[in-house]
Amino acid sequence: MAELVHPRNAALLRRVRDAEGADGRLALPDVASWEIFPFEGEMRVKALEEPELPEPARTGEGGKPCDSCETGVSQAVWADERWKITAPEPSAIPIVFLSPRKHVDLGNLGLLLSGEMGQRIWRLEMALTSLGGVGRVHLNRWGDGGAHLHLWFFARPEGLLQLRGSSLADWTDTLPAMPLHEWQDMLSAVAAEMAVLGGKALR
Ligand SMILES: [Zn+2]
Structure with a gap:
C-alpha cells in the first residue's frame, strides 16, 4: 500500500500528521468563520484517514453498471x-x-x-x-x-x-x-x- 502513495501525497500526509493536535485533528480552517459557511457552533475537523489505493471503482467502471x-x-x-x-x-x-x-x-x-x-x-x-x-x-x-x-x-x-x-x-x-x-x-x-x-x- 505505502509504495502506491505518490511522493507528493506522502509528503502532504506527513505535513498533516505534524500539524495535528494532541487529539489527532487539524485546527478549524478560516472558511469556518466566513459568511458563506453554512454551519456554526462547536465543530471539529474530521481525522484524515490514510489513502485507500487502488481507489474503489466508480459506477460505470471495473464491471460496475453505468x-x-x-x-x-x-x-x-x-x-x-x-x-x-x-x-x-x-x-x-x-x-x-x-x-x-x-x-x-x-x-x-x-x-x-x-x-x-x-x-x-x-x-x-x-x-x-x-x-x-x-x-x-x-x-x-x-x-x-x-x-x-x-x-x-x-x-x-x-x-x-x-x-x-x-x-x-x-x-x-x-x-x-x-x-x-x-x-x-x-x-x-x-x-x-x-x-x-x-x-x-x-x-
Ligand atoms: Zn455510461
Whole structure:
C-alpha cells in the first residue's frame, strides 16, 4: 500500500500528521468563520484517514453498471445527438447535469465532444439564467461517484449572498427542496430554452 502513495501525497500526509493536535485533528480552517459557511457552533475537523489505493471503482467502471448508459435519454430533460441534460431528485435550487450520451469521462472525451461541450455549457448557462432570479450559475465536475462524465450546474438564488461560491453545494444539501411540480416546471423551462438552439426538449 505505502509504495502506491505518490511522493507528493506522502509528503502532504506527513505535513498533516505534524500539524495535528494532541487529539489527532487539524485546527478549524478560516472558511469556518466566513459568511458563506453554512454551519456554526462547536465543530471539529474530521481525522484524515490514510489513502485507500487502488481507489474503489466508480459506477460505470471495473464491471460496475453505468446508470447513465442504462437509462439513456429515458430520464433526460433535453437531448441532442451526442449530449443530454438530466436532473437529480428535487433540490432547493435548480440543479441539472450535462452528460455525453456515450460512455466517456473528461479524460477520453476527444476533440469533437470536448468542443461541443463548450457550446452546451454556454447554452446551459443562458438557459438557467433565463429562469430569472438567478444570481450566478455555477459549474462543477466532481465525478468521484460515476465514471460517465456529468457536469453539475447549480443556479444560485439571486440576492442570497451567503450561498455564493464553494459553500453552495453544502447549502443545497441543507435547504428544503422545491415542491415536485415547481421542480418539473423549472426543468421544462430549461429544456425549452436549450431546444431554441438545437436538440429536443423531452419534458
Ligand atoms: Zn455510461
